[in-house]
Amino acid sequence: MVDDRKLAVLRAIVEDYVSTNEPVGSKALVERHNLGVSPATIRNDMAVLEEQGYIAQPHTSAGRVPTDKGYRLFVDRLSQVKPLSSAERKAIETFLAGAVDIDDVVMRTVRLLAQLTRQVAVVQYPTLTNSTVRHVELVPLSERRLMFVLITNTGRVEQRVVELHETVDEARVAHLRAMLNSSLDGCGLTSVPDKVVDLPARLAAEDRPLAATILSVLLESLVDRHDEKIVFAGAANLAGADFTVGLRDVLEALEEQVVLMRLLGETSDLSALTVRIGSENPYTGLQGTSIVAAGYGSGDKQLARLGVLGPTRMDYPVTMGAVRAVARYVSQILAAS
Amino acid sequence: MVDDRKLAVLRAIVEDYVSTNEPVGSKALVERHNLGVSPATIRNDMAVLEEQGYIAQPHTSAGRVPTDKGYRLFVDRLSQVKPLSSAERKAIETFLAGAVDIDDVVMRTVRLLAQLTRQVAVVQYPTLTNSTVRHVELVPLSERRLMFVLITNTGRVEQRVVELHETVDEARVAHLRAMLNSSLDGCGLTSVPDKVVDLPARLAAEDRPLAATILSVLLESLVDRHDEKIVFAGAANLAGADFTVGLRDVLEALEEQVVLMRLLGETSDLSALTVRIGSENPYTGLQGTSIVAAGYGSGDKQLARLGVLGPTRMDYPVTMGAVRAVARYVSQILAAS
DNA sequence: GTCTGGCACTCAGTGTTCCCGAGTGCCAAG
DNA sequence: CTTGGCACTCGGGAACACTGAGTGCCAGAC
Numbered sequence: 001m002v003d004d005r006k007l008a009v010l011r012a013i014v015e016d017y018v019s020t021n022e023p024v025g026s027k028a029l030v031e032r033h034n035l036g037v038s039p040a041t042i043r044n045d046m047a048v049l050e051e052q053g054y055i056a057q058p059h060t061s062a063g064r065v066p067t068d069k070g071y072r073l074f075v076d077r078l079s080q081v082k083p084l085s086s087a088e089r090k091a092i093e094t095f096l097a098g099a100v101d102i103d104d105v106v107m108r109t110v111r112l113l114a115q116l117t118r119q120v121a122v123v124q125y126p127t128l129t130n131s132t133v134r135h136v137e138l139v140p141l142s143e144r145r146l147m148f149v150l151i152t153n154t155g156r157v158e159q160r161v162v163e164l165h166e167t168v169d170e171a172r173v174a175h176l177r178a179m180l181n182s183s184l185d186g187c188g189l190t191s192v193p194d195k196v197v198d199l200p201a202r203l204a205a206e207d208r209p210l211a212a213t214i215l216s217v218l219l220e221s222l223v224d225r226h227d228e229k230i231v232f233a234g235a236a237n238l239a240g241a242d243f244t245v246g247l248r249d250v251l252e253a254l255e256e257q258v259v260l261m262r263l264l265g266e267t268s269d270l271s272a273l274t275v276r277i278g279s280e281n282p283y284t285g286l287q288g289t290s291i292v293a294a295g296y297g298s299g300d301k302q303l304a305r306l307g308v309l310g311p312t313r314m315d316y317p318v319t320m321g322a323v324r325a326v327a328r329y330v331s332q333i334l335a336a337s
Numbered sequence: 338m339v340d341d342r343k344l345a346v347l348r349a350i351v352e353d354y355v356s357t358n359e360p361v362g363s364k365a366l367v368e369r370h371n372l373g374v375s376p377a378t379i380r381n382d383m384a385v386l387e388e389q390g391y392i393a394q395p396h397t398s399a400g401r402v403p404t405d406k407g408y409r410l411f412v413d414r415l416s417q418v419k420p421l422s423s424a425e426r427k428a429i430e431t432f433l434a435g436a437v438d439i440d441d442v443v444m445r446t447v448r449l450l451a452q453l454t455r456q457v458a459v460v461q462y463p464t465l466t467n468s469t470v471r472h473v474e475l476v477p478l479s480e481r482r483l484m485f486v487l488i489t490n491t492g493r494v495e496q497r498v499v500e501l502h503e504t505v506d507e508a509r510v511a512h513l514r515a516m517l518n519s520s521l522d523g524c525g526l527t528s529v530p531d532k533v534v535d536l537p538a539r540l541a542a543e544d545r546p547l548a549a550t551i552l553s554v555l556l557e558s559l560v561d562r563h564d565e566k567i568v569f570a571g572a573a574n575l576a577g578a579d580f581t582v583g584l585r586d587v588l589e590a591l592e593e594q595v596v597l598m599r600l601l602g603e604t605s606d607l608s609a610l611t612v613r614i615g616s617e618n619p620y621t622g623l624q625g626t627s628i629v630a631a632g633y634g635s636g637d638k639q640l641a642r643l644g645v646l647g648p649t650r651m652d653y654p655v656t657m658g659a660v661r662a663v664a665r666y667v668s669q670i671l672a673a674s
Numbered sequence: 675g676t677c678t679g680g681c682a683c684t685c686a687g688t689g690t691t692c693c694c695g696a697g698t699g700c701c702a703a704g
Numbered sequence: 705c706t707t708g709g710c711a712c713t714c715g716g717g718a719a720c721a722c723t724g725a726g727t728g729c730c731a732g733a734c
Contacts, residue, residue: 025726038678043727061684061726100558101496139472139488147488151476157486157496159438221437233592235572239585247584248576255570362697375707380698398697398713 008035009045010054011078014066018315023063068278068312071290075275075316082317084325088116092326096333102126102155106231109306109330114234116322119310120250122260122293125229126154126303126334128222133184133192138177138214143167148217152189154303154334162217166210176211179203193219228304230260237310249285254309259283264293264305273320278312288312292319294327298335306330345372346382347391348415351403355652360400405615405649408627412612412653419654421662425453429663433670439463439492443568446643446667451571453659456647457587459597459630462566463491463640463671465559470521470529475514475551480504485554489526491640491671499554503547513548516540530556565641567597574647586622591646596620601630601642610657615649625649629656631664635672643667 012033016024026039026046035042046064049055054070057063066074084092095112099105106123113121131152139147144167150158179202183195196215200208232254238247253259262282265274276291286309293307307323349370353361363376363383372379383401386392391407394400403411421429432449436442443460450458468489476484481504487495516539520532533552537545569591575584590596599619602611613628623646630644644660 023726027726039726040678040680041676044677047728057727059685061724062686063726101498134478135476135484137474137476137486139474141471147472147492149474149486149488149494151484151486151496155484155496155498157494159488159492159494161438161492236585236588236592239583239588246576248573251573251576255573360697364697376697377707377709378705381706384699394698396714398695398715400697 005035005037006045006049007073007078008033009042010049010066010070011074013046013049013055013064014070014074014078017065018313021313023058023065025063028063066313068280071277071312071316072280075277075320079317081273081324082321084116084321089325092116092329096329099333102157105155105330105333109326110231110233113306113308113322113326114237116326117308117310117319118234119237119308119314119319120232120234120254121306121308122230122232122254122264123306124261124264124304125231126156126297127228128152128156128158128189130188130297130301130303131156132186132188134186136177136180136184138173138180140168140170140173146173146214148214148221150218150221154298158221160217160221162214164210164213168210172207172210176203176207176214179211189222192222228257228261230257230264232260232309234308250289250309253283253286263291263309264307265291266305273324274307275316275320290314290316292316292323294323296327296331296334298331303334342372342374343382343386344410344415345370346379347386347403347407348411350383350386350392350401351407351411351415354402355650358650360395360402362400365400405617408614408649408653409617412614412657416654418610418661419658421453421658426662429453429666433666436670439494442492442667442670446663447568447570450643450645450659450663451574453663454645454647454656455571456574456645456651456656457569457571457591458643458645459567459569459591459601460643461598461601461641462568463493463634464565465489465491465493465495465526467525467634467638467640468493469523469525471523473514473517473521475510475517477505477507477510483510483551485551485558487555487558491635495558497554497558499551501547501550505547509544509547513540513544513551516548526559529559565594565598567594567601569597569646571645587626587646590620590623600628600646601644602628603642610661611644612653612657627651627653629653629660631660633664633668633671635668640671 009029012029012035013024016029016032026042029035029042030037030039046055050057050064053067054073055064056067058065092112096105096108099108106125110121110123113123131154133150134153135151137149137151139149141147141161144164146162146164146168148160148162179199183199184192187195196218199215200211203211235251235254238250263276263286265276272294274293278290279287281289281291288311289309290312291307291309293305295302295305297303306327308319310319346366349366349372350361353366353369363379366372366379367374367376383392387394387401390404391410392401393404395402429449433442433445436445443462447458447460450460468491470487471490472488474486474488476486478484478498481501483499483501483505485497485499516536520536521529524532533555536552537548540548572588572591575587600613602613609631611630615627616624618626618628625648626646627649628644628646630642632639632642634640643664645656647656
């Protein structure tokens with residue numbers, strides 16, 4: 001039914017279409033790839049492939065174009081992830097190694113990925129969920145205002161200003177700081193609420209309102225940040241590509257954190273590459289675009305995801321190689337810091 | 338030479354062209370605005386305006402279009418900044434007031450401005466230059482690694498991981514922290530280098546290498562951040578507008594921090610609106626776009642700038658009104674926090 | 675049964691021509 | 705200085721024909 005040659009034809013169509021951006025006809029196919037058969041034979045194969053929904057023609061008397069289903073088969077069975085050249089690997093490594101803090105890591109990563117793939121790169125900040133508390137700091141700003149800073153083991157810093165209902169002095173702040181740190185140090189962020197719940201009870205009565213105020217801000221900040229931060233770069237790379245769907249929709253989607261979140265999707269397996277092709281992705285308005293994403297993390301825990309977004313007509317092997325490589329290097333960097 | 342009617346004609350041309358996006362002819366002008374004269378008279382005026390370089394025709398037998406010089410005259414002498422409606426003001430105020438930290442303020446501001454003007458908004462983070470040190474924190478991460486956190490009075494937090502050549506214990510860190518805070522508290526960031534230069538000398542000999550390492554990172558972080566951070570939003574608004582220059586160039590410029598910096602420009606006067614029209618702006622590749630920018634700051638100090646970027650053919654009075662209003666509200670928010 | 679060459683057919687894209695109308699510049703009269 | 709009249713220009717759309725890449729189908733060869 002779907003014999004080897006037909007698969008070869010599909011592969012050839014995908015490759016040619018990706019590189020030329022024009023519907024590919026039977027004659028051009030036999031010329032560019034040495035398939036050893038005549039155009040007429042190819043035409044028969046194409047007719048079958050079309051009937052099965054792997055390819056389509058924009059109009060009669062035009063060449064064939066892969067459908068989403070065709071790309072899917074290509075990605076799943078006909079292509080191999082293309083590793084980067086050693087020069088590229090080297091470049092990635094040195095570029096990422098220069099990062100000074102977590103913001104810098106994310107910024108560099110997203111730019112790197114955009115440049116490498118010549119597409120739009122999307123990187124999610126390392127989630128707080130799997131992080132642990134490294135340190136809690138309370139800084140008096142004025143008599144009635146404190147800045148509360150939470151530092152995690154992934155190098156992320158959360159800060160909030162706390163408005164107080166009473167005045168505080170340095171001694172009380174120091175006491176509270178010590179209490180907080182001793183109960184929270186090394187504790188996973190998800191278990192922070194449990195840990196602090198009985199904290200006011202362990203304090204002198206006059207300190208309890210103060211502690212309660214601070215804790216409520218602390219808890220609130222943990223909930224707030226559940227909408228993980230996401231950044232993108234390389235929007236300029238969209239300008240060249242012509243989408244079937246409007247460019248505007250794509251740009252709008254990129255500025256919606258929530259949409260980006262869902263696009264990157266989720267996988268339990270850290271090293272797995274997720275590919276969403278055209279209509280497979282959950283967001284209408286992004287038909288005609290594909291997403292290649294991977295998780296990254298330090299050690300065995302997945303911290304977050306990153307990926308690229310581009311036209312369905314993209315070079316999947318190369319893109320997948322780049323995404324996988326960058327994900328790995330970011331994981332390394334984060335594990336080391 | 339340039340009498341009142343000619344100016345009225347120029348104003349009418351700008352207004353009509355902005356709203357219709359089509360070259361405006363003499364007949365259409367007298368119909369839409371009641372100028373009290375005939376088309377032929379207008380034609381004469383137009384000929385003069387064209388000769389003086391305020392308007393141009395795309396081709397013979399087409400209507401007139403304002404030139405950059407024409408827009409400039411319009412902005413300088415023919416238009417008044419249009420204040421926002423009170424509903425809009427109210428919306429801005431409540432939206433910005435909900436911000437929880439400095440990142441949030443900037444993020445909300447840029448989105449707000451993009452939505453308000455339906456153009457690309459650009460916001461620079463409050464500069465560190467005019468800030469003062471509120472607190473310095475040293476957090477031991479491991480035996481040989483410290484996290485160094487600098488908190489400014491504008492609510493910004495700089496963080497760096499410091500790799501040490503020796504092991505440290507909490508007591509030494511506490512000592513150093515106290516020293517740093519006592520010498521730097523309240524001190525302007527620009528004068529930090531002067532303040533810390535003699536600090537090692539005031540320490541016990543065995544603490545000097547440690548202090549030197551930390552100080553070098555501190556100083557480095559101050560220099561690094563001289564490239565102020567800039568964010569933008571509303572790129573989707575570019576999709577509709579058709580630029581004379583490629584969309585790609587605009588998007589590329591937006592992703593270049595340095596270019597954005599220069600676009601926002603500088604003014605000593607905090608409340609002044611800067612308008613750069615088309616070819617006036619320093620960056621080739623952004624012909625056909627205009628920038629409306631304003632400074633913002635808390636109190637009398639200018640902290641940074643914000644603005645919008647759009648096609649030269651934009652509604653200047655409205656855009657200027659929105660930029661000015663947002664700048665003022667952000668200033669208020671920052672002054673209060 | 676599979677492949678191949680041949681052939682008629684389709685149709686997007688391109689180039690040509692033609693025409694229309696908005697808009698202009700100029701001029702002579704008010 | 706303003707106005708109506710008039711001839712002129714030229715971009716843009718409609719109509720049209722042509723070309724060529726590509727297809728489907730069929731009969732014959734292997």
